[in-house]
Amino acid sequence: MPAKDQVKRVTLSIVGGVVMLIGVALLVLPGPGLLLVLAGLLILASEFPALEKYVDPVRDRAMKAAEDSVSSPLRIAGSVLAGLGLLAAGVIWGIRLFPWLPFAGWSTGSSLIVSSVILFALLIWSYKKVEARRDQQKASRPGSTPR
Incomplete structure (x- = not known):
């Protein structure tokens, strides 16, 4: 295997592993854990075909969680309230409103703000996906007219 291919494989393995580990951590922390586990698994499966068998079950559970x-x-x-809470917490941590907060500063604050942006983006994506599915189901019913 040429050195360029080895570097690509190692890089994708590291990136996939890190994304998956962050996803696992976010399963218990606020954030899109299952979707990140899926993303990490997809990255790893591109280099390790034996992992393909895990992609569909994880994808199904991630999509179900997004729809739920x-x-x-x-x-x-x-x-929405959780996202606004994360955003507010990020600003409070960032500006060090309460100096007694652990890890006060923009490193923690910005990660909370990014988490809120991701939450809002996934919420919008999930809503659009569910609405598209409902529209598709309505259109496929006998006697219905598409919008």
Whole structure:
């Protein structure tokens, strides 16, 4: 195997592993854990075909979790409040409003703000996906007219 291919394989392995580990951590922390686990798995599966068998089950669970997050107005409101809370916490940590906070500063604050942006982006994506599926189901019913 040429050196260029080896460097690519090692780089993708490291990136995939790091993304997957961050996803695993976010399974218990606020953030899109399952989607990052899926992203890391997809990166790793591009270099290690034996991992392909895990992609579909993880994808199914990640998509189900994304759809569940927008399944009711109450869940959407909860997700929006969580995102706003993360954003506010990021600003509070960043400007060191309370000096007694652990790890006060923009390194922690910016990571909280980025988490809120990711949460909002995934919430919008999930909502659009669920609405598109509903529209598709309505259009496929007998006697219905497409929009």
